[in-house]
Amino acid sequence: MKYANEFIQYRLHFGKNYGSDEGFYRYTVFAANMEIINAQNELFNNGTSTFFLGVNAITDLTMAEYKAQLLGYKRTTLKSGLK
DSSP states (O other): OTTHHHHHHHHHHHTOOOOHHHHHHHHHHHHHHHHHHHHHHHHHHTTSOSOOOOOOTTTTSOHHHHHHHHSSOOOOOOOTTOO
8 A cells, every 4th residue: 555654644634534444445545646646746846837736634535525525505594583
């Protein structure tokens, strides 16, 4: 497991706790995202890109999960009596 140590540090830093089945899945997503991060940062370091990426609290999400959970308008309802 190429990114096992990084994943352990990630979980500790961001307080991530998973069940055993979800933990392995989240590791595979994290590892895939680390490959993307490292490839992009290599482009940045070579001067062929203008931005770099880093690890954050959502590095264990797939793009579909990210879009479903964090993008888009979420309508909130007001409590009765408030205008």
